Amino acid sequence: MKIGVFVCHCGSNIAGTVDVVQVAEAAKSMPEVAFAKDTMYACSEPGQQGIIDAIKEMGLDGAVVASCTPRMHGSTFMRTVARAGLNPYMFEMANIREHVSWIGKDKVANTRKAIDLVRMAVAKLAQNKPLYSQSFSINKRVMIIGGGVAGIQAALDCADGGLQVVLVEKTTTIGGKMAKLDKTFPTVDCSSCILGPRMVDVAQHPNITLHASAEVDEVFGYVGNYQVEVRKKATYVNWKTCTGCGACMEKCPSKKSKDPFNELIGTTTAINIPFPQAIPKRASIDRDSCIKFKTGKCGICAKVCPTKAIDYDQQDEMITEEVGAIIAATGFDLMDWHVYGQYGAGRYPDVITSLQYERMLSASGPTGGHIKRPSDKKEPKTIVFIQCVGSRDKSVGRPYCTGFCCMYTAKQAILTKDHIPDSESYVFYMDIRAPGKMYDEFTRRAMEEYGAKYIRGRVSMVYPQDGKMIVRGVDTLAGAQVEVEADLVVLAVGAEGAAGSAQLAEKLRISYDSYGFFMEGHPKLKPVETNTAGVYLAGCAQGPKDIPSSVAQGSAAAAKVLSLFSKDQLQSDPQVSKVDLKRCVGCMKCAITCPFGAIKETEVRGEIKAQVIETICQGCGICTSTCRQGAIQLQNFTDNQILAEVNALLSSETEEA
Amino acid sequence: MSLQDELKAQIVKRLPELDVVIGWGQGYDSLHRTPLFITSEADVDKLVFDPLCVHNLSTYLTRYGSAKRIGVVVKGCDSRSVVELLQEKLIHRDKVMVFGLPCEGVADLGKVKRALAAKDLDMGRVRAASFADGDLVVTVSGQEIRLPMAEVQADKCGRCRYHNAVIHDEFAGQPITEAAPDTYADVAAFEEQTLEERMEFWREQMERCVRCYACRNACPLCVCRDYCIGQSREPNWVSQRDGLEEKFFFQMIHATHLAGRCTECGECERACPVDIPLLLLKRKLGKEILELFDYRAGTDPDAKPPLLNFKVQEDTINERGW
Numbered sequence: 001m002k003i004g005v006f007v008c009h010c011g012s013n014i015a016g017t018v019d020v021v022q023v024a025e026a027a028k029s030m031p032e033v034a035f036a037k038d039t040m041y042a043c044s045e046p047g048q049q050g051i052i053d054a055i056k057e058m059g060l061d062g063a064v065v066a067s068c069t070p071r072m073h074g075s076t077f078m079r080t081v082a083r084a085g086l087n088p089y090m091f092e093m094a095n096i097r098e099h100v101s102w103i104g105k106d107k108v109a110n111t112r113k114a115i116d117l118v119r120m121a122v123a124k125l126a127q128n129k130p131l132y133s134q135s136f137s138i139n140k141r142v143m144i145i146g147g148g149v150a151g152i153q154a155a156l157d158c159a160d161g162g163l164q165v166v167l168v169e170k171t172t173t174i175g176g177k178m179a180k181l182d183k184t185f186p187t188v189d190c191s192s193c194i195l196g197p198r199m200v201d202v203a204q205h206p207n208i209t210l211h212a213s214a215e216v217d218e219v220f221g222y223v224g225n226y227q228v229e230v231r232k233k234a235t236y237v238n239w240k241t242c243t244g245c246g247a248c249m250e251k252c253p254s255k256k257s258k259d260p261f262n263e264l265i266g267t268t269t270a271i272n273i274p275f276p277q278a279i280p281k282r283a284s285i286d287r288d289s290c291i292k293f294k295t296g297k298c299g300i301c302a303k304v305c306p307t308k309a310i311d312y313d314q315q316d317e318m319i320t321e322e323v324g325a326i327i328a329a330t331g332f333d334l335m336d337w338h339v340y341g342q343y344g345a346g347r348y349p350d351v352i353t354s355l356q357y358e359r360m361l362s363a364s365g366p367t368g369g370h371i372k373r374p375s376d377k378k379e380p381k382t383i384v385f386i387q388c389v390g391s392r393d394k395s396v397g398r399p400y401c402t403g404f405c406c407m408y409t410a411k412q413a414i415l416t417k418d419h420i421p422d423s424e425s426y427v428f429y430m431d432i433r434a435p436g437k438m439y440d441e442f443t444r445r446a447m448e449e450y451g452a453k454y455i456r457g458r459v460s461m462v463y464p465q466d467g468k469m470i471v472r473g474v475d476t477l478a479g480a481q482v483e484v485e486a487d488l489v490v491l492a493v494g495a496e497g498a499a500g501s502a503q504l505a506e507k508l509r510i511s512y513d514s515y516g517f518f519m520e521g522h523p524k525l526k527p528v529e530t531n532t533a534g535v536y537l538a539g540c541a542q543g544p545k546d547i548p549s550s551v552a553q554g555s556a557a558a559a560k561v562l563s564l565f566s567k568d569q570l571q572s573d574p575q576v577s578k579v580d581l582k583r584c585v586g587c588m589k590c591a592i593t594c595p596f597g598a599i600k601e602t603e604v605r606g607e608i609k610a611q612v613i614e615t616i617c618q619g620c621g622i623c624t625s626t627c628r629q630g631a632i633q634l635q636n637f638t639d640n641q642i643l644a645e646v647n648a649l650l651s652s653e654t655e656e657a
Numbered sequence: 658m659s660l661q662d663e664l665k666a667q668i669v670k671r672l673p674e675l676d677v678v679i680g681w682g683q684g685y686d687s688l689h690r691t692p693l694f695i696t697s698e699a700d701v702d703k704l705v706f707d708p709l710c711v712h713n714l715s716t717y718l719t720r721y722g723s724a725k726r727i728g729v730v731v732k733g734c735d736s737r738s739v740v741e742l743l744q745e746k747l748i749h750r751d752k753v754m755v756f757g758l759p760c761e762g763v764a765d766l767g768k769v770k771r772a773l774a775a776k777d778l779d780m781g782r783v784r785a786a787s788f789a790d791g792d793l794v795v796t797v798s799g800q801e802i803r804l805p806m807a808e809v810q811a812d813k814c815g816r817c818r819y820h821n822a823v824i825h826d827e828f829a830g831q832p833i834t835e836a837a838p839d840t841y842a843d844v845a846a847f848e849e850q851t852l853e854e855r856m857e858f859w860r861e862q863m864e865r866c867v868r869c870y871a872c873r874n875a876c877p878l879c880v881c882r883d884y885c886i887g888q889s890r891e892p893n894w895v896s897q898r899d900g901l902e903e904k905f906f907f908q909m910i911h912a913t914h915l916a917g918r919c920t921e922c923g924e925c926e927r928a929c930p931v932d933i934p935l936l937l938l939k940r941k942l943g944k945e946i947l948e949l950f951d952y953r954a955g956t957d958p959d960a961k962p963p964l965l966n967f968k969v970q971e972d973t974i975n976e977r978g979w
C-alpha cells in the first residue's frame with residue numbers, strides 16, 4: 001500500500017507549537033508511507049489540490065491528513081480523496097490541533113505527540129478497506145415535540161412548506177410559557193394577542209396533526225425513517241365529541257383543584273380547559289381532584305355534557321407515528337428555587353416566582369389582572385424583584401445566565417407601575433444584560449420613566465415582620481447594607497431544561513447537559529442540529545432564550561428539515577457493523593444489546609446467524625464489544641484497525657525506551 | 658431402588674426420543690470416571706454415578722448442531738450451565754432433555770493425590786475405590802485407606818447453594834434440603850491482600866500456563882472454539898508469543914468473557930494441567946456481578962444476564978438519579 005501523509009500548518013495554529021516539517025520528515029520512514037509533506041492550509045483550495053495532485057502523481061492508495069478534528073474537516077478531506085479517484089474511506093485524520101497544538105506549549109513534546117498520532121493514523125489506514133454507501137428513501141413527515149412558541153413556529157413553517165407535521169404536546173394545550181405571559185418585552189404587547197392567532201393556525205392547518213396530552217414513549221429507526229411511539233394520555237373526555245363549551249366546568253363541584261396553568265396561585269375545577277384560548281379547546285379531568293375518581297360518586301360532568309363526551313374509563317392510547325425527522329422544542333421549566341433557604345424556601349406566601357407574577361398581571365389570570373398579595377389579598381405598594389435566583393450562582397450549581405430575566409423583570413416593573421401608580425418597585429440585580437434590539441432602551445425606561453429603583457447586589461435574606469417582608473441585601477455600588485420593607489417579593493427564577501428532557505434525550509439519542517438542555521451539533525455553526533442525523537432543536541430546549549430567538553430557531557429548524565427533505569434519497573453511512581458468518585454462533589447477544597434494533601436473526605444452512613440491517617445500524621459499536629469471539633465487527637473500526645493503532649503507539653514507546 | 662438404578666430406568670424410558678444421552682462411565686482406573694455417550698440400551702449398563710463423576714457434561718451440548726435431540730445427566734452445579742446455555746439460545750429447550758440429580762459433593766482428585774502422598778502412597782497405584790459412611794475407601798499398594806470425604810471434597814461443594822439440578826425433565830433420588838449461602842468469603846479473604854501481593858500471586862500462577870486451552874475447552878460456555886479470540890488472527894488480540902503478558906491477557910479475556918455468565922462449575926480449574934486456581938479469578942467476577950446486579954448466573958432460564966442487556970438506566974446502578 002502507498003500512503004501519503006499531509007501535515008497541516010493551519011497558519012500558526014499548529015505550526016506555532018508543532019514542528020510540522022519534522023512531523024512530515026518522520027512520517028516518511030513509517031511503514032507503507034510513500035509520500036509526506038507539510039502544507040500551509042490543507043483545507044484550502046490549493047491545499048486540497050496538492051493532496052489530489054500527490055495522489056494522482058504518486059499513485060497513492062490512501063491519505064493521512066494531520067490537521068484539525070474530523071468533526072471540522074473529516075468530510076472535507078473525504079471528498080478531496082474521492083475527487084482524486086480513491087474510495088473516501090481510504091483516508092485517516094490525525095488531530096494535531098485540538099489534541100496537540102492548542103493544548104500544549106512545549107514544542108518538542110508536541111512534535112513527538114504529533115508524530116505518534118500520525119504513526120497511529122498510518123497504521124490504521126494500512127488496514128482500511130474501501131466502503132460503499134447505500135441509498136435509501138425518506139419519509140417526508142416531521143414530528144415536533146413541544147408546542148411552545150418555538151414548536152408552533154417550526155410546525156407552521158414546515159406545514160407551509162408542504163410537509164405533513166405531527167405536533168406532540170405534553171400538556172392539554174399548546175402555547176407553552178408564552179401563553180402564560182401577560183405582556184412581552186420589549187414592546188409590551190399582549191402575549192396572547194400575538195400568540196393566539198398562531199395557535200389557531202396550528203389547529204386549522206390541513207398539514208398539522210396535533211396530539212396534545214401526549215408524550216413520546218419510544219423512538220425507533222433512523223434519519224428519514226423514524227418510528228415514534230406516542231402515548232396519548234387519558235383525559236377522560238372524548239375529544240372527538242367535546243366541543244369545549246365549558247358546561248362541565250361550570251357545574252363541577254371540585255372547585256379547589258390545582259391549577260398548573262396559573263402556576264398554582266389560583267384554583268380550578270377538576271374538569272377544566274386551562275384557559276379560554278387553549279388549543280385544542282377541550283376539557284380534561286384531573287384524576288387527583290375528581291370526586292368521581294376519589295369516591296366513585298359524583299359524575300355531574302357526565303350528566304351536564306351536552307355531547308356525552310365524558311368517559312371515566314378512558315385509557316392511555318398508544319399510537320405509532322412514522323416520520324423522517326424530529327424537532328425537539330420542549331422548552332424550559334423554572335428551577336426548584338426552594339433550595340434558597342434565605343428566601344424562605346417556599347414558606348412565605350408573599351414570596352412568589354416571576355411566572356406567578358405574570359399570571360397575576362394577566363387579565364385572564366386568577367386575580368383578573370389585579371395585583372394582590374397571596375397572604376391577605378391586599379394590593380401591595382412596595383414590590384421587590386430579586387434577579388438571578390438560580391442563575392449565575394455556583395452555590396446552587398447554576399453557573400449560567402438565564403438571559404431573559406433582566407428583561408422581563410424590567411417589563412414587570414413597568415407593568416407594576418401601570419397597574420398600581422402609587423407603587424414603588426425595587427430591583428436587586430447583578431448586572432443588567434440587555435443586548436438586543438431596543439433592549440437596553442427598555443430597561444432604561446423602567447428606571448428613568450417608571451422610577452424602578454435598581455440596586456446592584458445580592459439579597460442575603462428575606463423574612464417576615466409585622467405583615468411585611470423584610471428584604472436585606474447589599475448595594476455594592478454604594479457599598480452599603482440596604483433593607484427594604486416589601487409587601488411582595490418576586491423572584492426571577494432561572495430556567496432549566498423542561499422536566500423529563502434528559503429521558504427524552506436518551507430516547508432521541510441526543511446529548512444533553514446536566515441542566516437538561518439539549519446539546520447542539522456545534523455551538524456556532526450547527527445551532528439547531530444535533531449529533532443524531534434527522535433530529536433538530538428549537539427554542540429553550542437548547543438553552544434559555546427569549547421569544548424572538550425561540551421563534552427564529554423554530555424557523556431555522558424548519559428550514560433544516562425542509563432542506564433534508566428536498567432530496568428523495570439519502571446515503572447511508574457504510575461505517576456499520578458486519579457479521580462474519582463462520583464465526584457467528586447465533587447467540588443473538590448482539591441483537592439484545594443493539595440499542596437501535598439493527599440486528600435480525602437469519603438462517604444460513606440450518607444454523608442461526610446474526611445479520612445487520614445496514615440502514616438501521618448507527619455504528620455505535622456496542623454489539624462488537626458484546627460479541628465475545630469478535631464475529632461482528634464495525635467497518636472502518638474493526639478490532640484489528642484499533643489494535644493496529646494501539647500497537648503503533650506502543651511500538652513508538654518501546655523505541656524510545 | 659438406588660439412585661443410580663433409578664437414573665438408569667429413566668434413561669431407558671426416554672432413550673427412544675433421543676439421539677444420545679450423555680452420562681458418566683468407568684474411566685481408565687478405579688478413581689477416574691469418563692463421559693459416556695449412550696445411544697443404545699446396552700450402553701445404559703455402563704452408567705455410573707458417584708462422587709467421582711466430576712465432569713460437567715453440559716460442555717458437550719453445544720457440539721451437536723441444532724438438529725439432534727440430546728439427553729444430559731447433570732448435578733446441581735452442572736445444571737446451571739444448562740440454564741445459562743438456554744438463556745443464551747446456544748441450545749434449545751425442545752432439543753435437550755435434562756436428567757437432574759441431587760449431589761452431596763464430588764471428590765477433588767488433587768486433594769486425594771496429596772492425602773495419599775502424605776502417607777507416602779502413590780495415587781497411580783490405586784486399584785479399587787468405593788464409598789462408605791462418608792469416606793472414600795481406596796485400595797492402594799495392598800493397603801485399605803479411608804479418606805473422609807470432608808477432607809477430599811472439592812472446595813466448590815463445601816459452599817454449594819444448588820445441590821439439586823435447578824432444571825430437569827427427570828429427577829432421580831431425593832432432593833437435598835440444606836444449602837450453603839455462598840457469601841464469597843474466599844474471594845473476600847483474597848482481596849484482603851494488597852494490590853502488589855495479588856499481582857505477584859497471579860504473576861507466579863500465570864507464569865506456569867502453557868496455553869494448552871484445556872481450561873477453555875472444558876468450559877461449557879466457551880462456545881467459540883476455533884474462533885476464540887484468544888487464538889485468532891482476525892481479530893488478532895493476542896499473539897502466539899510465549900510470554901507472561903500473552904498468557905495473562907488470554908486468561909483475562911477468558912475471565913471477562915465469562916463475567917455474569919460463569920456458573921462457577923470449576924471445570925477450567927479442574928482441567929488445568931498445571932493447577933492454576935482459575936476459579937478464583939472467575940469467582941472474583943461472580944462476586945462483582947452479585948454485588949452490582951444482585952444476579953447469580955444460571956439459575957433462571959428466563960432471566961437476561963445483566964451484561965448481555967442494554968438498559969439506558971440500570972435498575973441497580975443509578976448514575977443519573979432519575
Ligand SMILES: Cc1cc2nc3c(=O)[nH]c(=O)nc-3n(C[C@H](O)[C@H](O)[C@H](O)COP(=O)(O)OP(=O)(O)OC[C@H]3O[C@@H](n4cnc5c(N)ncnc54)[C@H](O)[C@@H]3O)c2cc1C
Nearest residue numbers: 146148149150170176177184185330331332539540546547
Ligand atoms: C416570567 C417570564 C417572563 C417572560 N417574558 C418574556 C417576554 O416578555 N418576552 C420574551 O421574549 N420572552 C419572555 N420570556 C421567555 C419565554 O417564555 C421563552 O422565550 C419562550 O417561552 C420559549 O419558548 P419555547 O417554545 O422554547 O419553550 P416553552 O414555552 O417552555 O414551551 C415548551 C412546550 O413544550 C412542552 N413540553 C415540554 N416537555 C415536553 C415533552 N417531553 N413532550 C411534549 N411536550 C413537552 C411544554 O408543555 C410546552 O408547551 C419570559 C420567561 C419567563 C419565565
Ligand code: SF4
Nearest residue numbers: 584585587588590627
Ligand atoms: S453476538 Fe456474535 S456470535 Fe452471537 S449472534 Fe451476534 S455476531 Fe453471532
Ligand code: SF4
Nearest residue numbers: 594617618620621623
Ligand atoms: S454497531 Fe452494532 S449495536 Fe451499534 S447500531 Fe450497529 S448493529 Fe447495533
Ligand code: SF4
Nearest residue numbers: 866867869870872929
Ligand atoms: S488449562 Fe491451564 S495451562 Fe492450559 S491454557 Fe488454561 S490456564 Fe493455561
Ligand code: SF4
Nearest residue numbers: 879881885886911914
Ligand atoms: S475465551 Fe472468549 S472468545 Fe475464547 S472461547 Fe471463551 S468465550 Fe469464546
